[in-house]
Amino acid sequence: MQWESWAAFWSMGGKGFYVWGSYGVTAALIVLELVWVFRQRRQTVARLRRGGWASGRIDGGEAR
Amino acid sequence: MLRVFLAVLRRELLLVWRERVDVLVTLAFFVIVTGLFPFGVGAGAGQLRAIAPGVLWVAALLSVLLSLHRLFERDFAEGTLEQLLLSPEPAVLWVLAKMVAFWLAAGLPVVVAAPVLALAFDLDPAGLPVLAAALALGTPSLALVGALGAALTLGLRGGGMLLALIVLPLFVPVLIFGAGAVEAEISGVGARAHLLLLGGILAAALALAPPACVAALRMVND
Amino acid sequence: MLAGRLAPWCAGLAAVLAALGLWLGFFVAPADAVQGEVYRVIFIHVPAAWMSMFIYLLMAFWSAVGLVMNTRMSFLLARALAPTGAMFCFVALWTGALWGRPTWGAYWAWDARLTLQLLLLFLYFGFIALTRAIAEPNRADRAGALIALVGAVNVPVIYFSVQWWSTLHQGASVSFSRAPSMAATMLAGMLTMALAAWAYSVAVVLWRVRPMILVRERHADWVVRLLAEERV
Numbered sequence: 001m002q003w004e005s006w007a008a009f010w011s012m013g014g015k016g017f018y019v020w021g022s023y024g025v026t027a028a029l030i031v032l033e034l035v036w037v038f039r040q041r042r043q044t045v046a047r048l049r050r051g052g053w054a055s056g057r058i059d060g061g062e063a064r
Numbered sequence: 065m066l067r068v069f070l071a072v073l074r075r076e077l078l079l080v081w082r083e084r085v086d087v088l089v090t091l092a093f094f095v096i097v098t099g100l101f102p103f104g105v106g107a108g109a110g111q112l113r114a115i116a117p118g119v120l121w122v123a124a125l126l127s128v129l130l131s132l133h134r135l136f137e138r139d140f141a142e143g144t145l146e147q148l149l150l151s152p153e154p155a156v157l158w159v160l161a162k163m164v165a166f167w168l169a170a171g172l173p174v175v176v177a178a179p180v181l182a183l184a185f186d187l188d189p190a191g192l193p194v195l196a197a198a199l200a201l202g203t204p205s206l207a208l209v210g211a212l213g214a215a216l217t218l219g220l221r222g223g224g225m226l227l228a229l230i231v232l233p234l235f236v237p238v239l240i241f242g243a244g245a246v247e248a249e250i251s252g253v254g255a256r257a258h259l260l261l262l263g264g265i266l267a268a269a270l271a272l273a274p275p276a277c278v279a280a281l282r283m284v285n286d
Numbered sequence: 287m288l289a290g291r292l293a294p295w296c297a298g299l300a301a302v303l304a305a306l307g308l309w310l311g312f313f314v315a316p317a318d319a320v321q322g323e324v325y326r327v328i329f330i331h332v333p334a335a336w337m338s339m340f341i342y343l344l345m346a347f348w349s350a351v352g353l354v355m356n357t358r359m360s361f362l363l364a365r366a367l368a369p370t371g372a373m374f375c376f377v378a379l380w381t382g383a384l385w386g387r388p389t390w391g392a393y394w395a396w397d398a399r400l401t402l403q404l405l406l407l408f409l410y411f412g413f414i415a416l417t418r419a420i421a422e423p424n425r426a427d428r429a430g431a432l433i434a435l436v437g438a439v440n441v442p443v444i445y446f447s448v449q450w451w452s453t454l455h456q457g458a459s460v461s462f463s464r465a466p467s468m469a470a471t472m473l474a475g476m477l478t479m480a481l482a483a484w485a486y487s488v489a490v491v492l493w494r495v496r497p498m499i500l501v502r503e504r505h506a507d508w509v510v511r512l513l514a515e516e517r518v
Binding site: 216 | 405408409411412415416419420424425428429432433436437439440443444446447448450451
Binding site: 029 | 326331
């Protein structure tokens with residue numbers, strides 16, 4: 001094991017801000033992307049069930 | 065083949081001539097953008113001399129960019145574009161003719177005006193011919209790539225910003241070699257390599273952009 | 287449908303690999319002799335940078351396939367890839383900046399690699415903005431494919447020009463050599479994280495492309511049946 005204590009782990013040799021700033025933002029972005037993808041999916045399915053994107057007409061309402 | 069090319073070129077140039085104010089506006093835009101930099105950066109002669117090639121190139125690039133919307137818009141609105149695409153003549157030819165006419169109207173004035181403006185930036189006179197040569201080789205590439213962007217964004221809401229977003233990253237190599245040519249000449253390295261690379265880019269753009277542009281225009285009308 | 291069944295497995299794989307990679311990265315790999323602990327950013331930075339470039343290549347590949355073979359599915363894949371690629375591109379830039387500050391003394395330097403990454407992000411943005419701005423699906427697909435291909439053709443040119451430019455302009459103040467010698471455990475951690483990024487990308491892209499397909503194929507029997515059966 002590399003770390004003597006949790007405090008040492010979190011401080012990352014005094015460079016904790018840079019390391020955890022990197023990991024934190026990455027994690028946040030991944031969570032955001034997942035939330036976004038699943039929300040999109042739910043909305044699309046709901047709209048299709050309601051008969052959205054009425055037949056024949058292309059209104060540009062792509063699943064985005 | 066050549067007949068089609070020349071006929072379209074003549075038509076386009078006639079249209080440019082009828083609206084020659086547009087050319088002047090492009091030119092005025094180029095001069096104003098260039099003229100803004102001394103206010104922003106400060107007018108120390110050494111400072112201005114150092115940034116002159118880059119400033120002139122960025123201004124040239126923006127002038128071309130902001131004229132691009134004129135390229136296909138009118139023909140699109142009038143339905144001429146559709147007819148041209150349906151005509152039996154090879155579409156690459158008339159697209160190329162339009163691009164050439166566009167460069168004559170939007171690129172050439174900038175090439176001519178840039179050395180004069182460079183004097184106001186106290187650029188080393190040795191760099192002036194290279195500046196003009198680099199612009200003469202580089203702005204056609206900008207026009208060719210820009211035309212592709214204009215075709216892709218034709219008729220879209222907010223197309224101007226979108227066009228800039230798509231096209232500007234692709235302009236970077238031309239900007240680097242163009243501004244680099246002038247700096248290399250002044251510093252004594254010689255601009256040969258830069259100009260050759262600009263020529264190479266132009267050759268590639270000339271070969272690839274017109275067919276890609278035709279493909280993009282066909283998407284609009286599908 | 288295969289995509290729907292595959293995605294959760296990939297996501298699970300990604301989670302396992304990421305956990306393993308993070309464990310290797312934080313608890314097994316030793317501190318770097320030169321950089322100390324900060325180098326641990328590498329475990330997301332390098333995989334993200336690889337992914338961002340690889341996804342762009344994939345996008346261009348599916349775009350080319352779409353334009354040549356006229357298959358709608360490949361256009362949709364290209365469009366589903368773009369946001370994830372842009373995300374990784376941003377992560378690479380962000381972590382690079384946070385890594386650069388303590389090691390080089392600056393968040394940003396106009397180095398060739400950094401500049402290329404930035405331009406790649408703009409290429410992603412251009413692709414996403416263009417495909418979203420066009421209302422007709424057919425034109426959006428094709429225009430996006432075309433610009434993805436144009437971007438892919440230009441990336442080597444941009445890279446070459448930026449390299450040329452940065453060697454002319456860059457002062458010698460900053461040395462960009464990578465960590466001189468990587469311990470085997472560091473490498474293992476990084477590769478594991480790269481595989482995790484892979485699995486994650488596959489999962490997210492599959493999840494994203496599925497509703498897109500449902501919308502496009504909304505008149506097909508299997509979609510109607512699927513919706514009726516509440517199995518989506």
